[in-house]
Amino acid sequence: MKNDPSLLEVLRQQGVSRRGFLKFCAATASLMALPPGMAPVIAKALEQAHRPSVIWLSFQECTGCTESLTRSHAPTIEGLIFDAISLDYHHTLQAASGSAAEEARMAAMKANKGEYLLVVDGSIPTADPGYSTIAGISNLEMLREVAADAAAIIAVGTCAAFGGLPHAKPNPTGAVAVSDIITDKPIINVSGCPPIPVVITGVLAHFLTFGTLPKLDHLGRPLAFYGNNIHDRCYRRPFYERGQFAESFDDEGAKKGWCLYKLGCKGPVTYNACATTKWNNGTSFPIESGHGCLGCSEPNFWDLGGFYNALSEPSVNTGNAAAFGLVAGAAVGAASGIMARKEKDNTSHAHQKVTVNDLKRGESQ
Amino acid sequence: MSHPTLPAIEVPPWETGNVQPLLHEIGHALRELLNNNKETCIDLHALPMAPGEEARLVEALGKGEISVQLRALGKSRIDETKYPGVWLITHFNANEEVVGKFIEITRIPDLIKSQREDIAAGLLNLEDELHEE
Ligand code: SF4
Numbered sequence: 001m002k003n004d005p006s007l008l009e010v011l012r013q014q015g016v017s018r019r020g021f022l023k024f025c026a027a028t029a030s031l032m033a034l035p036p037g038m039a040p041v042i043a044k045a046l047e048q049a050h051r052p053s054v055i056w057l058s059f060q061e062c063t064g065c066t067e068s069l070t071r072s073h074a075p076t077i078e079g080l081i082f083d084a085i086s087l088d089y090h091h092t093l094q095a096a097s098g099s100a101a102e103e104a105r106m107a108a109m110k111a112n113k114g115e116y117l118l119v120v121d122g123s124i125p126t127a128d129p130g131y132s133t134i135a136g137i138s139n140l141e142m143l144r145e146v147a148a149d150a151a152a153i154i155a156v157g158t159c160a161a162f163g164g165l166p167h168a169k170p171n172p173t174g175a176v177a178v179s180d181i182i183t184d185k186p187i188i189n190v191s192g193c194p195p196i197p198v199v200i201t202g203v204l205a206h207f208l209t210f211g212t213l214p215k216l217d218h219l220g221r222p223l224a225f226y227g228n229n230i231h232d233r234c235y236r237r238p239f240y241e242r243g244q245f246a247e248s249f250d251d252e253g254a255k256k257g258w259c260l261y262k263l264g265c266k267g268p269v270t271y272n273a274c275a276t277t278k279w280n281n282g283t284s285f286p287i288e289s290g291h292g293c294l295g296c297s298e299p300n301f302w303d304l305g306g307f308y309n310a311l312s313e314p315s316v317n318t319g320n321a322a323a324f325g326l327v328a329g330a331a332v333g334a335a336s337g338i339m340a341r342k343e344k345d346n347t348s349h350a351h352q353k354v355t356v357n358d359l360k361r362g363e364s365q
Numbered sequence: 366m367s368h369p370t371l372p373a374i375e376v377p378p379w380e381t382g383n384v385q386p387l388l389h390e391i392g393h394a395l396r397e398l399l400n401n402n403k404e405t406c407i408d409l410h411a412l413p414m415a416p417g418e419e420a421r422l423v424e425a426l427g428k429g430e431i432s433v434q435l436r437a438l439g440k441s442r443i444d445e446t447k448y449p450g451v452w453l454i455t456h457f458n459a460n461e462e463v464v465g466k467f468i469e470i471t472r473i474p475d476l477i478k479s480q481r482e483d484i485a486a487g488l489l490n491l492e493d494e495l496h497e498e
Binding site: 016017019022023029031033036037238275277284 | 408412463465483
């Protein structure tokens with residue numbers, strides 16, 4: 001890793017001029033929600049930054065998070081940040097498969113022991129390891145193995161951060177978040193279903209620039225992106241204050257762009273950057289397209305009482321872990337260790353393969 | 366098959382009320398530039414904007430005497446507004462998508478100046494050319 005070219009050298013090799021680099025730094029500062037005055041600081045740090053090794057594990061997920069990240073085509077600014085890391089394992093994107101892929105993972109883990117970043121998308125099934133395996137290795141075992149020597153873990157998407165859809169009632173797979181399993185490593189939760197792509201790259205850029213993790217909120221999310229709730233930054237807020245609500249999706253109020261609170265908008269209890277960063281390269285975001293916020297970056301959003309039911313008044317204590325009782329473990333877990341969870345771990349010994357038969361056995365139990 | 370034409374709906378312009386305070390902030394920064402030579406940069410993507418509001422801001426700033434197009438990692442437009450010292454900078458990526466929008470209050474945005482490293486690289490190229498002749 002020590003002989004790897006620095007980020008600046010990588011950019012130069014791609015024919016990027018100093019002007020291009022400065023533009024890249026300005027866009028990166030904006031991406032990381034840092035004040036524009038920070039661009040020169042970023043430039044200075046990136047000049048020396050070396051490409052960190054990244055291992056990306058996908059567990060019980062829909063690949064939407066990877067889709068979100070790879071939407072843009074190189075050479076975009078986001079693409080360059082992606083180029084600036086050394087993605088050593090990502091079973092959806094890499095060409096190698098099977099044992100060749102697993103060997104690449106082991107080699108990267110060995111070469112960058114204690115220094116690599118682990119990115120996880122998807123939740124981890126604990127009811128039966130056979131629900132989700134990679135190369136016959138259960139998700140639980142692979143997570144533990146790769147996390148052991150990681151410098152830090154980025155849990156991408158609500159599934160990895162809080163359990164997400166698989167964790168929704170009645171949670172048949174016993175899905176849990178990364179922080180329910182790993183309690184002795186720094187974990188950043190980049191929640192959202194999927195997360196805004198620039199938030200994923202923003203966190204990577206922060207790590208590249210400062211070599212540290214950004215400031216996090218009580219749910220382990222980077223404050224720069226999850227510090228404000230949608231409601232506080234929503235352009236429909238003046239209608240809310242005046243009590244002007246759309247009552248159905250096609251009434252006069254809806255046409256006039258009134259507040260969507262009564263149509264089930266979860267903006268008041270949702271912390272994310274959609275209202276300012278927006279989607280599809282800043283085109284719009286759900287509320288701007290006429291639909292209330294689903295609250296997809298919050299724990300248990302699937303079970304928050306129905307997408308089209310209004311939040312009860314007074315609104316749920318915003319963003320407070322207590323309001324989302326079930327997930328308290330995800331927030332406090334990193335610090336205090338998880339409450340004694342009975343792990344139904346059938347594969348804790350060296351790479352015991354999980355087979356279809358194990359799954360059948362689990363069913364008949 | 367012909368489609369019925371739908372009647373147009375009257376929709377009042379949406380407001381966050383951010384345009385006016387922003388113009389005041391720009392005025393303040395301009396005074397700072399004039400009196401203390403202090404430069405300011407405002408990231409437009411960090412502010413909540415209703416649909417159309419950004420366009421209204423850009424319209425309020427108008428067009429000045431200088432427009433520069435930069436080609437590095439996609440295009441960038443650097444325009445002086447009708448208020449000298451207030452520049453509007455829009456960065457695009459190679460797919461022509463906006464990746465950053467800033468208002469800079471300065472005499473000349475740094476990006477326009479030739480950069481030391483690029484000058485050095487260019488000089489090397491020139492010397493190579495002369496050498497080959
Ligand atoms: S639309 Fe939603 S986020 Fe916006 S003001 Fe209404 S309740 Fe709040």
